[in-house]
Amino acid sequence: MRMKRGLILGVFSAKGGVGKTTTVANLGAALAQKLKNRVIIVETNMTASSLSLHLGILDPPVVIQDVVFGRLKVNDAITTTDYGLHIIPGSVAFTDKLGSIDLRGILDELTKKYDVIILDSAPGFGLEVFAGMKACDELLICCQPRVPAIAGTLQTFRAVDRLKIPVFGVVLNRITGKRFEIPTSDIKRTLGWPIIAEVPEDDMVAESVTRGVPVVLHAPNSPAAVEYRKLARAILTHLKARKRIAPRRKRWLRKRGRKVK
Ligand SMILES: Nc1ncnc2c1ncn2[C@@H]1O[C@H](COP(=O)(O)OP(=O)(O)OP(=O)(O)O)[C@@H](O)[C@H]1O
Numbered sequence: 265m266r267m268k269r270g271l272i273l274g275v276f277s278a279k280g281g282v283g284k285t286t287t288v289a290n291l292g293a294a295l296a297q298k299l300k301n302r303v304i305i306v307e308t309n310m311t312a313s314s315l316s317l318h319l320g321i322l323d324p325p326v327v328i329q330d331v332v333f334g335r336l337k338v339n340d341a342i343t344t345t346d347y348g349l350h351i352i353p354g355s356v357a358f359t360d361k362l363g364s365i366d367l368r369g370i371l372d373e374l375t376k377k378y379d380v381i382i383l384d385s386a387p388g389f390g391l392e393v394f395a396g397m398k399a400c401d402e403l404l405i406c407c408q409p410r411v412p413a414i415a416g417t418l419q420t421f422r423a424v425d426r427l428k429i430p431v432f433g434v435v436l437n438r439i440t441g442k443r444f445e446i447p448t449s450d451i452k453r454t455l456g457w458p459i460i461a462e463v464p465e466d467d468m469v470a471e472s473v474t475r476g477v478p479v480v481l482h483a484p485n486s487p488a489a490v491e492y493r494k495l496a497r498a499i500l501t502h503l504k505a506r507k508r509i510a511p512r513r514k515r516w517l518r519k520r521g522r523k524v525k
């Protein structure tokens with residue numbers, strides 16, 4: 265059974281380099297193994313795009329910037345892979361002159377066609393980050409077990425709280441277990457949100473990026489791949505729960521004489 269409307273899930277972190285793009289590529293690839301051709305990953309870092317590189321797409325023929333600047337319809341900006349993951353890449357050339365954008369309006373069309381739409385975002389709190397956040401149904405926050413990344417995560421929580429967007433959980437990435445790292449138990453206590461996956465620092469991730477193949481496909485038994493699959497399972501369970509909730513919500517709306525689409 266296909267859901268009526270796909271879930272727009274964004275991966276965010278104020279701190280750069282903690283693994284947002286790696287998480288989006290691998291979560292997308294792992295989900296696509298179960299939901300072939302029903303998962304799309306979307307670049308929303310308009311000024312410094314890099315998502316397509318993780319899939320080995322170096323010079324994408326169509327890009328999100330074409331859609332944002334009104335040159336292309338969103339459905340015409342999709343690139344497909346032979347493993348069932350779809351992507352709207354970004355221009356790897358530098359892009360500036362970005363005004364305010366309504367990404368929700370642009371991406372809504374994709375919710376008719378895909379079960380999950382995963383957004384990769386820029387770090388910080390620029391215009392494009394807020395445009396991405398506002399487009400999301402739920403968020404995953406990416407964090408590294410180090411002080412600056414945890415501070416960035418707390419800032420991100422404050423921002424999403426203001427926008428009232430639900431957080432699904434935290435992906436803790438690049439864990440080395442070295443003595444200067446903050447222990448996971450302390451991070452759980454500090455953040456107060458569930459940690460959905462604990463991805464170790466893994467050389468296979470760097471190798472997979474160089475090869476342009478997500479690590480879940482390039483080295484499926486590597487510790488990072490195992491953890492990314494665990495994250496995908498958590499999202500799949502969440503999607504199934506949404507399906508179960510939907511009919512109940514419809515009954516609730518009908519009872520109150522509301523129109524149900
Ligand atoms: N678990 C991991 N093990 C080893 N290397 C990793 C891991 N996760 C990410 N990396 C590496 O860290 C670097 C930064 O990762 P990535 O680009 O995903 O971060 P980001 O949060 O998207 O960065 P930005 O904020 O610049 O967009 C990449 O070179 C990637 O290969």
Ligand SMILES: [Mg+2]
Nearest residue numbers: 284285314385
């Ligand atoms: Mg990135």
